[in-house]
Amino acid sequence: MHAYRSMTCAELTRDNVGDTVRLSGWVHRIRDHGGILFIDLRDHYGITQVLCDPDSPVFAEVEKLRSEFCIRIDGNVMARADELVNPKLPTGEVEVFIRDMEILGASEELPLMVFGDQEYPEETRLRYRYLDLRREQMQTSMKLRSDVVASMRKRMWAQDFREYQTPIITASSPEGARDFLVPSRLHPGRFYALPQAPQQFKQLMMVAGFDKYFQIAPCFRDEDPRADRSPTDFYQLDMEMSFVEQQDVFDAVAPVLAGVFEEFGGDRKVDAAADWPQISYRDSALWYGTDKPDMRNPIKMQDVSEHFRGSGFAIFAKLLEQEGTQIRAIPAPTGGSRKFCDRMNKFAQQEGLPGMGYIFWREGADGMEAAGPLAKNIGPERTEAIRQQLGLCVGDAAFFLGGKPSVFEKVAGKARDVIGNELGLTEKDRFAFAWIVDFPIYEKDDETGEIDFEHNPFSMPQGGLEALEGDPLEVLGYQYDLACNGYEILSGAIRNHKPEIMFKAFEIAGYPKEEVIKRFGGMVNAFRFGAPPHGGCAAGIDRIVMLLADQENIREVMLFPMNQRAEDLMMGAPSEPSNEQLRELSLRIIPQE
Numbered sequence: 045m046h047a048y049r050s051m052t053c054a055e056l057t058r059d060n061v062g063d064t065v066r067l068s069g070w071v072h073r074i075r076d077h078g079g080i081l082f083i084d085l086r087d088h089y090g091i092t093q094v095l096c097d098p099d100s101p102v103f104a105e106v107e108k109l110r111s112e113f114c115i116r117i118d119g120n121v122m123a124r125a126d127e128l129v130n131p132k133l134p135t136g137e138v139e140v141f142i143r144d145m146e147i148l149g150a151s152e153e154l155p156l157m158v159f160g161d162q163e164y165p166e167e168t169r170l171r172y173r174y175l176d177l178r179r180e181q182m183q184t185s186m187k188l189r190s191d192v193v194a195s196m197r198k199r200m201w202a203q204d205f206r207e208y209q210t211p212i213i214t215a216s217s218p219e220g221a222r223d224f225l226v227p228s229r230l231h232p233g234r235f236y237a238l239p240q241a242p243q244q245f246k247q248l249m250m251v252a253g254f255d256k257y258f259q260i261a262p263c264f265r266d267e268d269p270r271a272d273r274s275p276t277d278f279y280q281l282d283m284e285m286s287f288v289e290q291q292d293v294f295d296a297v298a299p300v301l302a303g304v305f306e307e308f309g310g311d312r313k314v315d316a317a318a319d320w321p322q323i324s325y326r327d328s329a330l331w332y333g334t335d336k337p338d339m340r341n342p343i344k345m346q347d348v349s350e351h352f353r354g355s356g357f358a359i360f361a362k363l364l365e366q367e368g369t370q371i372r373a374i375p376a377p378t379g380g381s382r383k384f385c386d387r388m389n390k391f392a393q394q395e396g397l398p399g400m401g402y403i404f405w406r407e408g409a410d411g412m413e414a415a416g417p418l419a420k421n422i423g424p425e426r427t428e429a430i431r432q433q434l435g436l437c438v439g440d441a442a443f444f445l446g447g448k449p450s451v452f453e454k455v456a457g458k459a460r461d462v463i464g465n466e467l468g469l470t471e472k473d474r475f476a477f478a479w480i481v482d483f484p485i486y487e488k489d490d491e492t493g494e495i496d497f498e499h500n501p502f503s504m505p506q507g508g509l510e511a512l513e514g515d516p517l518e519v520l521g522y523q524y525d526l527a528c529n530g531y532e533i534l535s536g537a538i539r540n541h542k543p544e545i546m547f548k549a550f551e552i553a554g555y556p557k558e559e560v561i562k563r564f565g566g567m568v569n570a571f572r573f574g575a576p577p578h579g580g581c582a583a584g585i586d587r588i589v590m591l592l593a594d595q596e597n598i599r600e601v602m603l604f605p606m607n608q609r610a611e612d613l614m615m616g617a618p619s620e621p622s623n624e625q626l627r628e629l630s631l632r633i634i635p636q637e
Contacts, residue, residue, distance in 0.1 A: 048062065053531050054090025056135045059103040060121045065140060067092060068116040068148065071109050073159050076137025081106055082139075084159075088183065092135045094119060094214055105145055112158060112175070114149035117142045166599070171613040185601050188308060189589045193260055195307055196281050196585075199300040205256040205283060209243035212262070213237075215510065215565070217244060222266035224276075228288045232630035238264035238277075241582060243502065244567050246284040247539055250578035252569045258283040260585065266610075271597045272531060272587060275610040284580030290522050290538055292322075293579050296477060297534070301526070301583060305475045308520075314340075314473040320526075324482040329449065330372075335483075338530035339476035341464035345456060348373040348444070351430050359423040360401075363446050371446040372456055375434045376463045379441040380404035384466070388443055389461055395455045397445070403427060404441035437476065461530065475528055475591070480505070483523040486516040496553050499523050502580075503537040505549060512548045522579070533588055536581025540627065543571045580591055 048068040056065070076082075080097045080369075094117055096106040119140040130136030155171075156164045158178045167282035169176040176182060197207065216223045216237040223237040239245075241263050249257050261282040269275035277431045281300075285293060298317035305314045315537065321339075328335050331344045349371045352360040363369050379385070387404040392400035403416045414427040434442055442461060447450045464470040485505055487498035497515050503521035505511045511519050522538035540546050545614040546568065561568055589601040606612055626632065 048181060053085055053087040053092040054134055056092055056138050056140070057122060057500065058123060058137045061123045061138060063121045064118065065121055066116065067094070067140065067441065069114070070158075071111055071113045071115060074109060074111070080478070083109065085115070088136060089225055091133055093124075093130070093133075094142055095139055100217070100506060102140050102142060102145045105147075106142060110151060112154055112178070114151070115148060115351050116146045116148055118413065122144065122513070126542040136563055137168040148164050165609060167540050167613060170599075170605065172608050173614050177603070182600075185589070186595045186603060188593055189585070189601055192304055192308055192583060192589055192592065193279075193305050198261065199303055200258045200281075203256075203296060203300070205258040206254070207259055208249065208254070208257055209240040209259060210239070210249075210261065212239065214239050214245075215566075223266045224266050227629040227631055229629055237637060240265050242279070242282050244418075246563070246580060247502070247541075247567060248570055248576065249541075250284055250286045251573070255286050257285075257580075263582075269606070269608050269610065272590065274586065274598060274602065274605060275608075276606050279585040280582040281581070281585060282582045286580060287579045288577070288579050290481070290524065290579065293536060293581055294537070297581055298537075301534070301588070302477075305528075305592065307594075309475055311473065312323040313471075315474070315476050317477075321478040322479040322481050324366040324567070325480055325484065326482070328478075328480050329453055333453045333455075333460055335480050335525060336527040336530060336532040337457075337459060337480075338464070338470065339478050339527070340474050340529060341460065343375055343377075343460050343464050343471055345372050345374050345460060346434060347371070348430055348433065351426045351433075352422065352446075352614045354424055355422040357401075357418060360444070360446050368448050369446065370449055371444060372449070372452070373430065374443040374445070374460050374463060375432055375436055376441040376443060376467060377469065378439055378576075379463060380406060380439045381441075382415070385441055385443075387466075388463065392445075392455065393460060394511075395458065397452070397455055400459065401444040402441055403430065405431060405436060405438050405443075407438055416441075418444065458464075480525045480527060481523075482520045483525075484517065485519045485521040485523075485549070488517060494554065500535075501550065502536050502539055502546075502554070504540045505523060505545065508542075509545050509548060512545070512552060514550050517531040517547040524581070526581075526583070528588075529591060531587055531591065532584075533591070534581050534583040536579065537579070538579035541571055541575040543568055546571070 045067050050066045053067055068087055069085045072084040072086035072091060074081060082093060082094060082095045084091050085094050088133050096103050097123050099199065119142045121140055124137055124242045135186045136506050154175065156168055156175055158175060213226060221240055223240065226236040226238065228234045242259060242261050246257055259282045261280055262277055263280055264277045267273060267275055277623060283297065285296060300316060302317040321617060325335055328337055333345060337576065347370055349364055352371045353364050353402055355361050360371050365370065381404065384403055387398050389402065401418045403414050404421045405412055405414055434441060435455060445456050483499045485493050485497060485499060485503060488495055498521055503523040506520045506522055523531050526534035540549060547557050547560060564587055586598050586602055591600050592600050610635060
């Protein structure tokens with residue numbers, strides 16, 4: 045017999061009754077029923093009930109066991125009485141009487157319990173992550189993650205993509221976040237960087253003639269943490285293709301992601317890839333207040349500025365006299381009660397706004413009537429015009445925000461989400477996707493008036509070199525994101541592969557040709573030697589698994605994540621280097637004032 049087990053703790057069935065077996069695992073739970081000890085023995089695969097009474101030669105040793113002892117037992121498989129069968133366990137029809145036992149690893153008093161659903165502070169869970177990972181939910185989530193990655197690989201290979209590995213130590217490159225720098229021992233005073241993404245390398249692979257590339261790529265960014273983002277490292281499904289247009293990339297990656305969500309999404313509906321809408325960045329901001337809209341929510345905001353221009357509601361009327369301002373309405377079907385309207389007004393105040401105007405429609409003595417402070421101020425004709433534009437009726441409401449969209453848009457998007465959830469309009473059992481396209485390449489700093497890149501500087505501008513001769517703020521890029529249920533899960537672009545267009549694009553953002561060559565010399569030089577048109581994208585694996593696991597915190601689907609302060613409490617990182625290490629790297633720590 046094997047030294048530790050003849051089978052796992054998930055394999056025993058009634059067919060094994062009478063067999064002698066060997067199992068190894070952890071003591072999940074112990075129950076003492078009048079001198080008979082029942083133990084749930086757990087391994088990675090499942091749980092088997094084992095038992096021991098004074099007739100067992102190892103009863104005294106079994107009495108010493110505590111939760112999370114790692115043990116090996118030998119015993120006889122017995123059928124459970126019909127009334128004692130546990131239908132929740134695959135092994136619930138049998139149990140094993142212990143004849144021999146060995147303690148493989150004793151456990152001290154536990155800082156957190158593996159059995160049960162107790163809640164523990166995140167700091168405790170991360171400090172003792174190896175114990176936290178023993179819990180059923182964490183085991184399930186990590187297996188899901190592994191299966192999702194395997195499925196992605198299989199689906200990419202099925203489309204004739206090949207997987208290649210790009211360097212982990214490279215040069216610093218501005219990708220939109222801070223680099224993690226690595227000091228060079230051989231070149232004192234100089235630094236490598238951990239790659240924020242394989243961006244430049246995968247483009248160089250297209251120049252090198254590799255037609256279809258993908259990689260399950262680790263990426264490193266020194267970012268501020270959020271619930272849906274790791275502060276240090278993450279993994280993405282990275283891909284690139286040659287001789288493609290934007291739609292070709294969509295057609296390649298959409299079936300992969302749709303297939304993954306269908307395979308692992310349980311009973312939740314998955315929108316067919318062919319039905320994913322393509323929405324411009326500007327329309328997405330107007331309709332949803334974000335570039336990652338939750339399409340399960342049918343609410344679409346609208347510009348209703350004309351109905352308030354010159355109206356009796358002085359706040360909005362005067363606001364619209366200022367350049368670049370707008371009044372936006374958020375329809376709220378079935379939200380037509382003063383109680384709900386007051387609740388949403390309070391929400392806006394909690395978000396830092398003075399409030400949120402509203403109108404709701406109800407049955408009146410002479411039919412439908414509009415109610416609320418705004419309705420009284422702007423009069424029945426304007427109120428009716430708003431109702432008709434928004435397609436609302438009795439029992440519905442509308443909420444209004446005004447000013448410069450850049451100021452109120454984020455709150456408007458949050459309000460749309462809250463309204464959809466509170467009124468039961470958002471379909472919770474669905475994965476809904478939308479391509480966000482036509483991103484602007486440039487933005488203007490409101491304070492300095494300077495032009496800089498708003499999004500990926502390596503994107504091909506729509507219209508090529510000619511487009512760069514006009515107003516920079518009107519230049520759109522062949523750049524795209526994929527939104528799912530309110531999260532961005534993918535970002536990509538058709539790349540700028542022509543040096544003359546790249547130099548011009550960077551010149552507009554204030555980067556002279558010499559600076560571009562200095563920063564991106566490897567790629568610029570490569571483009572001089574017959575670069576093909578190419579494009580690709582990267583899908584965030586951690587965020588995808590988070591959605592599939594129905595979690596709101598990305599750390600719930602990562603094996604060993606950092607905490608909110610980018611610390612690894614378990615391994616003690618970041619740590620202080622020794623003086624010897626600093627001397628070897630020609631570094632000196634300057635204390636912060």
